[in-house]
Amino acid sequence: MISRPHFSGHETFPLRYTWLKKGVDATTKDPGIFSAEDALVQLGVGKNMVRAIRHWGLATGVLEEEPGSRGRQIVPSAFGTAFLADDGWDPYLEDPASIWLIHWKLASTPGRATTWYWLFNQHPSPEFTVDSIVQALVRLARENGWPKVTPSSLRRDVDCCVRTYYSGRKTARAVLEDTLDCPLNELRLIRPGLAKGTYILSREARDTLPYQVFGYALHEYMQTRGAQTIPLDDLMFQPGSPGRVFGLDENALTRLVELLSANVRSVTHDETAGLKQVSLGSKFDATKLLGSMYGAFGANPKRSVA
Structure with a gap:
């Protein structure tokens, strides 16, 4: 059951290879980095990307909110430190196993990536379109009385979700750069359907999943x-x-x-x-x-x- 849905935070940016490591390193040094005036300089990215790094770190469980800080203090989780510290398991995501692990953390619970969870776990058929997912989530929001959920915000979220896993939906250079740099593209969990604008959630052997x-x-x-x-x-x-x-x-x-x-x-x-x-x-x-x-x-x- 989805009790506290979350459909924003990524600023429409799919996850990028360097962001999780960047977030773990930055919050290890300064838990208040995402609220700092010079966060853009310290992280070396734009304002919206600072927010996106925070979101993806929390959504994948490598970062967590410091209890009682109301989200102002963000620290690496024990999992994030073990995984992405300089002497961690795979700080630069060099092994395909790490990409599967990130996907599991992202899509197995509805917490901060509700669209991701719903698509992989509750969508009733393998084929879908962006419109069909948006319409289904709109109905779900109305049935459950979720506040502040609009079709436009859901469309941005669903579009980002698809681009996280499938790089073919490129309409501009910026979108292409986002998807080429998204590690979850490697998993081929979403494939294009036969009809234009359709996608398939495939069930396959997953030979790279250890x-x-x-x-x-x-x-x-x-x-x-x-x-x-x-x-x-x-x-x-x-x-x-x-x-x-x-x-x-x-x-x-x-x-x-x-x-x-x-x-x-x-x-x-x-x-x-x-x-x-x-x-x-x-x-x-x-x-x-x-x-x-x-x-x-x-x-x-x-x-x-x-």
Whole structure:
């Protein structure tokens, strides 16, 4: 359920490669950087981009608001430090696994990127247009009594969401520059449809998605459900599940579950009375799993969010 929707903050800029690292570094030095008069100079970007860096850092969970500061003090989260500090797992987003991890953080919860969450988790069919998503969100806003939600603001949000994942919608040089520099384009989660102006949310094998990132996502999803065992059908189709967020087909989901259970002792999967399910034991450590993956890639495996 979406209780506190958020449809702005990015200033229509899709995420750029350098912004998350820039935000973590800047807030490590000065939690008040985004309110500082010289923020433009310190961050080396324009006024609207300063706001966009703040938004994307919060939306992906690498930054968080300091409790009691009413948003004036922004600091790196434990996850953001482990991920993007100079000695972190992958501060310059060199591995495809990191892009999948960012997508998971962005689209698995409705917090600061409601359109992203709704599109990947609650849209009823694989094909869509910008207009169809805007109309659906307008209806949802009216049904739930969400304040300050207008068709024009939703259109800007939906348009930014599409450009985050698909670079083909370029009508001007500025838009092209935005999309070429957006890491999530690499994932090919949104493809053009056959008809002009249509798009497809594809379900595919996702060969670049490591089982470690899948395992991390599985753990977070199961925590939200308060469960240690979950049916594979739920992992495939339920809102907020790895299957929905990553756009996995059935074979890909099964393959990732099997890889995870084969490599992590605290993970088991079985089939009882025709019901396929996966279980995480009490010793499963999602952060350690990520650290070991990045260690194998030559990053710092000792970084922890604990």
